[in-house]
Amino acid sequence: MHIPDGYLSPSTCATLYAFAATGWYSALKRIKRMLATRAIPLISVLAAFSFVVMMFNVPLPGGTTGHAVGVTVAAIVLGPWGSILAISIALAIQALFFGDGGITTLGANCFNMAVVGSFVACGVYRLAAARSGIRSRRRVLAAAIAGYVSINAAAFVTALEFGIQPTLFHDGSGTPLYAPYPLHVAVPAMMLGHLTLAGLAEAVISAGMVSYLQRADLGLLGEAGNLATGSAPIPAMVNNGRSLRRLWWAVALLLVCTPIGILAAGTAWGEWSSADLMNAKTRAQIEAASGNHAPPVSVPTGLQKLSTVWTAPFPGYAPRFIKSPAFGYSLSAMFGAGLLVVVSLTARVIGRRPNARNPRP
Amino acid sequence: MSQHSFIESTLQAFTGAFSKALQSEHTANQPGLLQLLDPRVRVIGMLALVVSVIICRRLDVIAALLLTTVLIAVASRVSLVSLATRVWFVILGFTGLIALPALFLIPGTPVFVLPALRLSVSAQGLRTASLLVLRVETAATLTTLLVLCTPWTHILKALRSLRLPAEVVTMLAMTHRYVFLLIETANQMFESRQSRAVGKLPGSEQRKVTARTAGVLLSKSIELSHEVYLAMLSRGFHGEVYLLNDFRMRLRDYLGLTAFICVGGLAAWMGR
Numbered sequence: 001m002h003i004p005d006g007y008l009s010p011s012t013c014a015t016l017y018a019f020a021a022t023g024w025y026s027a028l029k030r031i032k033r034m035l036a037t038r039a040i041p042l043i044s045v046l047a048a049f050s051f052v053v054m055m056f057n058v059p060l061p062g063g064t065t066g067h068a069v070g071v072t073v074a075a076i077v078l079g080p081w082g083s084i085l086a087i088s089i090a091l092a093i094q095a096l097f098f099g100d101g102g103i104t105t106l107g108a109n110c111f112n113m114a115v116v117g118s119f120v121a122c123g124v125y126r127l128a129a130a131r132s133g134i135r136s137r138r139r140v141l142a143a144a145i146a147g148y149v150s151i152n153a154a155a156f157v158t159a160l161e162f163g164i165q166p167t168l169f170h171d172g173s174g175t176p177l178y179a180p181y182p183l184h185v186a187v188p189a190m191m192l193g194h195l196t197l198a199g200l201a202e203a204v205i206s207a208g209m210v211s212y213l214q215r216a217d218l219g220l221l222g223e224a225g226n227l228a229t230g231s232a233p234i235p236a237m238v239n240n241g242r243s244l245r246r247l248w249w250a251v252a253l254l255l256v257c258t259p260i261g262i263l264a265a266g267t268a269w270g271e272w273s274s275a276d277l278m279n280a281k282t283r284a285q286i287e288a289a290s291g292n293h294a295p296p297v298s299v300p301t302g303l304q305k306l307s308t309v310w311t312a313p314f315p316g317y318a319p320r321f322i323k324s325p326a327f328g329y330s331l332s333a334m335f336g337a338g339l340l341v342v343v344s345l346t347a348r349v350i351g352r353r354p355n356a357r358n359p360r361p
Numbered sequence: 362m363s364q365h366s367f368i369e370s371t372l373q374a375f376t377g378a379f380s381k382a383l384q385s386e387h388t389a390n391q392p393g394l395l396q397l398l399d400p401r402v403r404v405i406g407m408l409a410l411v412v413s414v415i416i417c418r419r420l421d422v423i424a425a426l427l428l429t430t431v432l433i434a435v436a437s438r439v440s441l442v443s444l445a446t447r448v449w450f451v452i453l454g455f456t457g458l459i460a461l462p463a464l465f466l467i468p469g470t471p472v473f474v475l476p477a478l479r480l481s482v483s484a485q486g487l488r489t490a491s492l493l494v495l496r497v498e499t500a501a502t503l504t505t506l507l508v509l510c511t512p513w514t515h516i517l518k519a520l521r522s523l524r525l526p527a528e529v530v531t532m533l534a535m536t537h538r539y540v541f542l543l544i545e546t547a548n549q550m551f552e553s554r555q556s557r558a559v560g561k562l563p564g565s566e567q568r569k570v571t572a573r574t575a576g577v578l579l580s581k582s583i584e585l586s587h588e589v590y591l592a593m594l595s596r597g598f599h600g601e602v603y604l605l606n607d608f609r610m611r612l613r614d615y616l617g618l619t620a621f622i623c624v625g626g627l628a629a630w631m632g633r
Binding site for chain 2: 004005006007011013032038039040041042043044045046047048049051053055056057059060070073074077085089090092093095096097098099102103104171173174175176177178179180181185204205207208209211212213216217220285294303
């Protein structure tokens with residue numbers, strides 16, 4: 001999954017450096033705040049650990065072997081922010097010192113494996129482990145699932161990056177200038193190896209290590225982030241009231257601003273319905289918005305068929321029982337935002353770690 | 362899979378890492394063209410050339426850049442055999458394999474047909490595969506050349522002078538140092554496990570051995586970080602990181618920097 005130089009265009013590399021830099025900046029800020037002077041040696045040594053684990057040849061069922069990234073264990077023990085830094089530093093050493101992965105693609109590699117991998121691993125582990133006891137077998141299973149899903153999520157993002165290259169970067173004769181395969185080739189090709197070998201290797205090493213730590217070093221599986229001293233709380237678990245309050249204000253402000261959306265005229269490009277394709281006025285708008293390319297004469301069969309599968313309760317952000325479009329639009333926004341808040345609060349309750357019922361030794 | 366091949370291949374990976382590090386250290390201390398230049402010039406110069414390789418869209422310009430890189434390698438006393446085994450053959454095997462189907466999958470003007478398979482190679486497919494392989498070969502050679510001709514500590518100092526945060530540079534330096542310590546520790550654990558193994562280990566046991574070793578290594582890493590932290594505190598560390606910057610630019614460094622930027626800029630312009 002280590003992308004070498006030359007597979008991605010300069011603009012893709014720059015964009016992914018920017019994405020990764022956002023993760024590095026936030027992670028460094030949070031880790032320094034939580035661990036203060038302890039952060040540098042802790043992250044450095046754990047980055048070295050991640051580096052070494054990446055070299056392990058993990059025996060897999062079927063007699064073959066594979067390499068793990070170690071991102072799941074890092075995310076479970078350090079939390080997502082610590083994991084982002086440790087894995088990124090390990091990847092930087094691999095690229096700069098051992099030539100494994102490119103320099104221009106370092107941002108992409110860090111984004112895929114460190115940022116996406118850490119967050120997916122942490123989220124899936126917490127969701128799957130739920131409130132289970134710290135010695136529970138469910139945690140071993142949760143680590144395996146988190147390992148498998150996180151590596152495949154990282155591989156999927158990598159495949160998307162490869163897959164968009166020929167569409168976006170080709171010369172006049174249609175020759176792809178960077179990674180040559182489109183999405184329909186890049187995604188299955190990339191996922192095949194990760195759904196079988198690499199995902200399994202990460203699952204095996206994550207589950208095996210959690211199982212080992214349950215017997216030998218339970219402290220590392222406790223409230224993550226306590227690993228160094230038993231005192232420092234995990235950055236991701238800290239309930240920072242001030243930040244939350246700011247977030248609520250931002251959400252409220254966005255809700256107040258929702259009627260601005262009504263000012264946008266027409267339908268968003270590519271979001272046309274069957275009715276839009278049949279209507280002469282909207283057909284003219286589609287043609288104008290598509291560089292004077294006329295839309296198909298009849299509604300494509302697939303679109304026609306699928307358009308009846310699901311009917312939204314608030315089609316077009318306009319509930320049928322409300323006559324004023326502006327009020328309906330605002331109400332839809334409030335409903336949507338409220339639904340998201342409820343879902344995230346539910347996920348938080350489900351994913352909350354075991355508390356006093358499962359005390360650490 | 363032979364009974365302990367997973368241990369042996371892991372041990373081989375460890376040995377390979379040590380060998381690469383030793384080779385880099387040896388070459389970096391040889392007198393040569395790149396070694397004569399200030400490390401900052403080497404880092405900026407090589408980075409400029411890598412970026413120009415990525416920007417280039419013309420095969421002949423990228424080939425010219427590869428030739429320039431080879432000439433720099435010869436002038437810097439880097440063995441071409443080691444470059445071939447460490448970079449060129451590895452890239453050719455990996456990227457070549459990835460690029461191969463592009464010859465047939467990319468639609469375009471047919472150049473020739475493989476009679477046995479009835480597959481036609483398109484001009485566009487041939488060009489995209491060549492572009493990919495040549496670009497990856499050139500960029501990887503440049504990066505390897507930088508690593509082979511510059512001690513790691515100098516690369517880090519150069520990165521610091523390029524405004525990389527001091528904390529990040531310190532973490533990179535410490536990680537690099539402890540990578541080798543942890544490799545040595547893991548190496549000893551695997552060797553001792555292998556020396557005690559009698560008969561064939563079943564697959565599940567092999568997985569347990571790997572997971573246990575990784576688990577013990579994690580516990581040792583945490584302990585090590587405690588010890589390093591205490592050692593840092595005992596030396597008066599209070600969160601601020603200071604790095605010495607004793608590099609001095611001379612006339613030849615300015616000339617080298619100008620040459621790198623000119624070559625990189627020219628290649629990027631010609632290869633548009």
